[in-house]
Amino acid sequence: MIRYIDDMQLTGKRVFIRVDFNVPLEGRRVTDDTRIREALPTIRRALEMGGKVILASHLGRPKAGPDPKLSLEPAASKLADLLGAKHEVILADDCVGDGVKKQVRELKDGQVLVLENLRFHKEEEANDEAFARELAALADVYINDAFGTAHRAHASTAGMVPFVKEKGAGLLMRKEIEYLGGVLKNPEKPFVAILGGSKVSDKIKVIESLLPKVDALLIGGAMAYTFLKAQGIEVGKSRVEEDKLSLATKILDAAQRLKTAIVLPVDHVVANEPTEKGVKSETPDRAIPADLMGLDIGPKTRAQFNQHIRNAKTVIWNGPMGLFEVEQFAEGTRTVADSMANNRGAVTVIGGGDSAAAVQQMGYGDKMSHVSTGGGASLEFLEGRELPGIKALETK
Ligand code: ADP
Numbered sequence: 001m002i003r004y005i006d007d008m009q010l011t012g013k014r015v016f017i018r019v020d021f022n023v024p025l026e027g028r029r030v031t032d033d034t035r036i037r038e039a040l041p042t043i044r045r046a047l048e049m050g051g052k053v054i055l056a057s058h059l060g061r062p063k064a065g066p067d068p069k070l071s072l073e074p075a076a077s078k079l080a081d082l083l084g085a086k087h088e089v090i091l092a093d094d095c096v097g098d099g100v101k102k103q104v105r106e107l108k109d110g111q112v113l114v115l116e117n118l119r120f121h122k123e124e125e126a127n128d129e130a131f132a133r134e135l136a137a138l139a140d141v142y143i144n145d146a147f148g149t150a151h152r153a154h155a156s157t158a159g160m161v162p163f164v165k166e167k168g169a170g171l172l173m174r175k176e177i178e179y180l181g182g183v184l185k186n187p188e189k190p191f192v193a194i195l196g197g198s199k200v201s202d203k204i205k206v207i208e209s210l211l212p213k214v215d216a217l218l219i220g221g222a223m224a225y226t227f228l229k230a231q232g233i234e235v236g237k238s239r240v241e242e243d244k245l246s247l248a249t250k251i252l253d254a255a256q257r258l259k260t261a262i263v264l265p266v267d268h269v270v271a272n273e274p275t276e277k278g279v280k281s282e283t284p285d286r287a288i289p290a291d292l293m294g295l296d297i298g299p300k301t302r303a304q305f306n307q308h309i310r311n312a313k314t315v316i317w318n319g320p321m322g323l324f325e326v327e328q329f330a331e332g333t334r335t336v337a338d339s340m341a342n343n344r345g346a347v348t349v350i351g352g353g354d355s356a357a358a359v360q361q362m363g364y365g366d367k368m369s370h371v372s373t374g375g376g377a378s379l380e381f382l383e384g385r386e387l388p389g390i391k392a393l394e395t396k
């Protein structure tokens with residue numbers, strides 16, 4: 001069982017919240033504050049409940065010790081703007097040590113203490129026990145709201161948790177667990193999964209985990225060509241993983257045994273090169289001419305996928321349908337997003353970093369039941385793996 005912040009008693013307690021403030025920076029400017037805004041409900045809730053709020057996050061990949069370019073200062077000042085004048089945000093100059101302990105002791109009601117970048121200490125990623133204990137000593141309650149790093153067993157996501165009296169999940173973490181967990185555990189049927197993206201090899205475990213659960217598996221993106229080639233269909237210059245052809249055949253056979261429909265593209269958008277300058281055309285059927293490459297699903301495939309999505313009660317999507325970063329190959333990805341958004345009666349969930357980015361960029365973000373904030377973490381969750389950061393929150 002996992003406790004959530006709402007069910008806990010926080011008055012007067014030191015509440016250590018692991019947030020994901022790993023935001024993109026240009027110099028000292030936060031260029032996208034989505035992650036900070038997504039942590040706000042949990043931070044506000046902890047403050048309303050009378051907790052003394054301590055926030056911890058990593059930022060980037062500092063190589064050797066403290067790096068001023070990767071300070072959490074820009075994130076802390078962005079947070080101060082978002083929280084408004086009622087709350088003072090203080091940035092500590094480290095995340096452990098006597099200075100930090102003193103700042104925690106002196107924290108007043110309504111103030112928020114942001115610890116400096118956890119990864120300024122190599123012990124964070126090494127999940128060092130002494131370091132984990134030092135972090136734990138700052139807290140009465142541990143809350144994890146950083147789903148994006150929940151697939152890593154680091155000191156702040158896993159190591160410190162047993163050393164804090166109480167533990168629970170924040171509101172963002174709760175939404176991730178409820179939606180991603182919900183589609184895996186008890187999806188309302190028909191349950192349709194759409195998989196795409198660049199490589200079959202990245203998604204094998206997701207396919208294996210979803211295959212027995214779904215009614216239909218729609219496959220688009222570059223990974224579709226490996227499946228088509230495995231069936232003896234000509235795919236031209238499309239991206240194919242030659243060493244995964246026999247695996248693709250095995251997956252198709254397994255689907256047949258499970259009576260799960262695997263729906264592959266029946267036509268394609270193709271071009272001579274994968275750029276804006278590529279001369280685009282559509283194929284009449286599944287085969288791709290020898291000198292061309294498949295870069296998006298074609299109109300007949302879009303219509304078929306739409307039909308499956310329209311009739312579903314649960315839809316999970318991971319992996320773009322084409323090279324969506326180039327506008328002339330984005331239509332398949334857009335159509336899938338649109339079909340999902342228009343199925344108001346269904347639970348619609350997006351996992352995967354590029355898929356989430358595509359959905360947000362195309363303006364469908366708030367029309368889905370849930371767009372996961374964790375790229376790698378959401379994939380591992382869909383693989384059916386136990387994430388260390390979530391496992392650490394389990395109580396009997
Ligand atoms: P996610 O991050 O959502 O799990 P992936 O990382 O697996 O997705 O795949 C995303 C990438 O796949 C995108 O950069 C997209 O351009 C690429 N892609 C999808 N279809 C094709 C294709 N037909 N040819 C080349 N690249 C493709």
Ligand code: MG
Pocket residue numbers: 352353354
């Ligand atoms: Mg990706």
